[in-house]
Amino acid sequence: MVKRSKMGFLFEICLCLIFIVSSLAEKECDKTKCPGPLKYYEDVRCKPIYKNPEDCCAVKYDCSHLESRSPKKCYLNDNVYEMGEKLKDEDALACDIGCFCAEGYNGNAHFICAVVDCFQRPRPGCSMVHYGKQCCATEVCPDREKVTCTVDGKTYKEGEEFEAKGEPNKKCVCMPGYEGENAEPYCYVPSKTKSYCGTELRHASEIREKCAPVYYYEQSPETSCSVSWRCQNNNDTLIPSTENSEGESDICKFGNIVMRIGDELNQATGYSSVCVKCKCEVPPTPTCQRLPDNECDVTVHPNFDNY
Structure with missing residues (x-):
């Protein structure tokens, strides 16, 4: 019978303790508590960048692949579509019917899909x-x-x-x-290769124009799909923050507006920005969320027709 040395026994205990501590750290890392439009980043396949390798929350995301996309092609789930090409079954969700890549606004490519009219109002008692x-x-x-x-x-x-x-x-x-x-x-088993919010499928122009996804106040930008989009208009201005950004790369891009960490956009510059708070939290896309009714009245805003 082979006897283990005292040092070997202690080494095994240390390894067990390291494994237990690592497991606990993983369980404690709840990414739903991290700031930023994380579901959007996941949907368009941006890569998280951490300040320290062991950190739970990313400080920013690498979305550089979106910058190199051709305006004459459609993109979804890492697949590239030519004009006129039909959506592959592997990329389609249940409601993605009759989709194909076509020329859209300003000649830019986007997907066009059949309108699915779901019967959502049940009969009395149903x-x-x-x-x-x-x-x-x-x-x-x-x-x-x-x-x-x-x-x-x-x-x-x-x-x-x-x-x-x-x-x-x-x-x-x-x-x-x-x-x-x-x-x-x-x-x-949900496919990890599919985009479940339909961001690339239905919002190619918003991605190209560096618009920001907008969430209801009760939604979690970390886990929810956005309900609308906030795009730049001529009345948008920046509300600078007193927070200090750590580097030149720590910026959010909204249209042609450059936002540093903590910077916000002014509200009520157009219908899409009424009662919507947009703040640069985790670059490169600002986090935009509608304020609750007790904080902001959506009926109170300038007459945008005169803008």
Whole structure:
């Protein structure tokens, strides 16, 4: 029987402690608490840059690949499309129907897709339930009782999402027919190669013009898809910050306006900027979020028709 030396035993303990501390650090790193329009950066495939390798939150993102794009081509999920080319199945989500790359405003390429009109207003007494990867919600009426799903001792209502135990990468939804098997159509693994906010598919011109995605005040720019866009107009000006930027590269770009960390844009310069606070937090795109009604009245603004 081989005896371990005291030093070897201590070395093993140290390795175990390092592993435990590293695991705890990873668990404590909640990126949803990090500032900036992170979901946008993820959607257009910008690369995070950290001040220190072990940091949880990035100080800025490298989006330089967006600068080199040809205005005569469409881009989505690292794929390049020529004018007239149809959207590949591998890039399409449920509601992306009849999409193709076409010439748009100022001759710049963008995707054109068929308009999907989902029936969202249920008949009296009925309700709408959305199932997993479906494009549109399904109407559920009182002629049948809504199902429930029991998963690991917890009960979920029809249409509610749940986690598959031991399979954290899967997204599952309670729907008729579920009997405990975490497979399609009840569960699926979201593709990491697809853009789920449709940013590149539907907002190529906003990306090209260095507009900023806008979020509702109750949304999280870190995890949510934007609801609108704020683009530069002739009345936009900068509100400088007293914060000191660490370097020349720590800047946000909004149209042709250069913003340093902490700088903000003035509000109510056009309909898209009423009650919208835009601040340079994590370059190169400012974080724009609508203010709550108790802080800002969207009906109070200049007459933009006279601008």
